[in-house]
Amino acid sequence: MNDIEFQLDNFMLYCSSKNLSRKTLSSYEQTLKLFVAYLNREFQIDEVKKVQSGHIRQYVKYLRERGKYTVVNKEESKLINRPENRKDFKKEISTTTIANYVRNIKVFFNYLYEVEREIPKNPVEKLENPKVERKMKKTLTPDELKRVFGQFETSTFHGYRNHVISRLLLDTGMRIGECLSILPEQVDFQHKSIHVINTKNKQERFVYFSYKSANELKQWLRYKDRYSSSPFLFPTTKGTQLDVRNFERALRVAGERVNIHIHPHQLRNNFAKYYILNGGDWFSLCRILGHSSVEVTQKAYLDFSDEEIARKYQKHSPLTFMDEMK
Template identity: 80%
Template sequence: MTDMQFQLDNFMLYCSSKNLSRKTLASYEQTLKLFMLYLKNEFQIEEVKKIQTGHMRHYIKYLRERGKYTVVAASNSNHNNHPEGRKDYNSEVSTSTISNYVRNIKVFFNYLYQVEKEITKNPMEKIENPKVERKFKQTLSPNQLKGIFNQFESSTFHGYRNRVITRLLLDTGMRVGECLSLLPENIDFQHKSIHVINAKNKQERFVYFSYKTANELKSWLRFRDRYSDSPFMFPTTKGTQLEVRNYERALRQAGEKVGVHVHPHLLRNNFAKYYILNGGDWFSLCRILGHSSVEVTQKAYLDFSDEEIGKKYQKHSPLTFIEEL
């Protein structure tokens, strides 16, 4: 085992002890294995103490020039996954992806420098994350949302379930993973609140739902109890926890039928935008979304269109509310 491999294994054990999500752990490991492969092939480096700032700059340049899926960390991955068959094979690696790689590598070297004291100088200290162009978050119109809801066949178990999930995500701003892991006992109908435990960091918070959603959830529970004894609020027909990718597929297909590209996080985005457009405040929105600070929330949702800002202004204009003026 090389020094790099040992340090990576140690880092992954450290991350696991901090209860990071599987998705985060997999992202760290894949990123670092690809970086290690590059250092070995290009510079014959297999010791963390030999890595310099210049090596990272070369790697960022390399990432910009190589195509997607043309490099894999495991030799048998190409054989199993056939990446050359993908439509985006060999296309340009996005700035967002490169930024994620840089961020993950920074976490690793911060660990080596600050926690383990394995290196006396952090080679990532002067490396800036590539600037990612902000993507405008689409606001779905009421008609588009209604069209999506209507694509789910409520006479079937999975269709009714997916319709309720979709409406609940829009009404609460929950992450899809949080929603699919819900148990009935997490729901407080008296206070119209849901106790959410974030799978990413194990932090707890409450989200809230409307009177309309309360009635829908009660109806769904009565329906669910006739056909399932699963502990989950939104189980599969076999009683197991519904996987995120399966719900994502159903939502995407519903959107395609009405000409809308939709995914679960877009519902969370739309909850946040409608919340602010309808007069909600940033502080309570931050609490509901489970963000670490109001600044994080504002940074994520400050991309309102001119039309949206204009409509919000009409609700809050001083002359509208002060007759004397």
Template identity: 80%
Template structure:
């Protein structure tokens, strides 16, 4: 084991002790293993103390040029994932992905410098992450959402389940991972609320649902109880927990049938936009989404088009409500 690999293993143990999510830890480990491979192959570097700022900048340049899935952290993963068969194989890596890699590497070297004191100087101190051009997230019209919902076969267990999940995501703003880990006892029909325990930031919170969704959930739970004794609210037909990637595929496939690109996080984004467009306030939206501040909510989700701003303005124009 090289010094770099040893330090990465130590870092991952540190992350485990901080109770970080599996998704975050997997992102760190993949980014660091790929960076370690690059340092070894290009510069014959396998010690963290030898990494310099120039190596980081060279790596960013390399990422911009190499193309998607042309490098893997382990050769065994090629046999499982078959990256060469992907439609986006060798296409440009997005700036957002490169920025994420740089951020993960920066967290690692911050740990080495600030926590463990393993390196005298942090090579990422003067390295700026690539600037990401924010794209306006598309708001799906009610007609489009209705078309996608209609693609789920309500006569089948999985079709009915997927339809209800989509409705619940759109009505509550939950993350898909939070939704799929729900248990029936998390639902409070009296207050029309859901207690979410398995959150991204480990902070429990409540989300709320409408009368319409309350009726949908009651019907689903009666149906589910006839065919499953699973502890999960939205199980597979075998009773196991439905995996995020499997629901993502089901939703994407439903959208493809009607020519509408869609994914679960887009439903969370649409919930947020419609909440504000329907005169909801930023503070309560921040609480519902589980963000640390209103600024985080505004920055992460609310990209309004000029048309949406124009329509909202007409509802709130000062002169409209003045007798002058």
């Protein structure tokens, strides 16, 4: 193990000690191992103190040119994963993905410079972030949402379960991973709330559901208890915890049947958009979504179309309210 590999391993231990999510840890490790392999292959660099900002800029240029899945950390993995069979093999890597790579590299070198003092100069101190063009999050209409939800076969266990999950995600703004880990005892019907424990940022919080969801959840629990003794609110037919990817696939297929592109996080996005459009405030939305600050929430959901802003204006026009007060 050379110096840069040792420092990477030490960084991963440090991140694990901070109780970061598996997804974050995996993102760091995958990104940094590919970067380390590039440094060794192209510049024969095996010490962290030899890495300069120019090397990182060259890597960004290389990422823009090489295409998806053309490079792996271990060549033998190609025999198992067969990246050449993917539909997006060699396609251009998105600016968003490259920006995530740069962010992870920055975290690593900031750690080496500020925490461990392993490098005399920080190569990412003045490194520019790739400019990401923001894409407006599509707001699905109530009719589109109903059409998707209507594709689930509610006479089957898994179809009924997926139907209830989809509507609950839209009603609460939960992340799909949070939803699938819920136990029935976390649901409080009196206060119409769910105690979310398995969160992205490890901060427990409460989300809230409507009268409609309350009735649907009660009906679902009665149904589930007839056919499953699983401790999970939304188990598989075998009683185990439902995998996120399996639900993502089921929702995507439901959308494809009515020519609507949809994924679980889009339901969270739509919850946030409709919450604000219907008169909700940013502070309470921030709390419900589990964001660290109102600024984070606004940055994520501030992209309203002109039509949406026009509709919201009509609800809150000062002159309209003034006339109503006469």
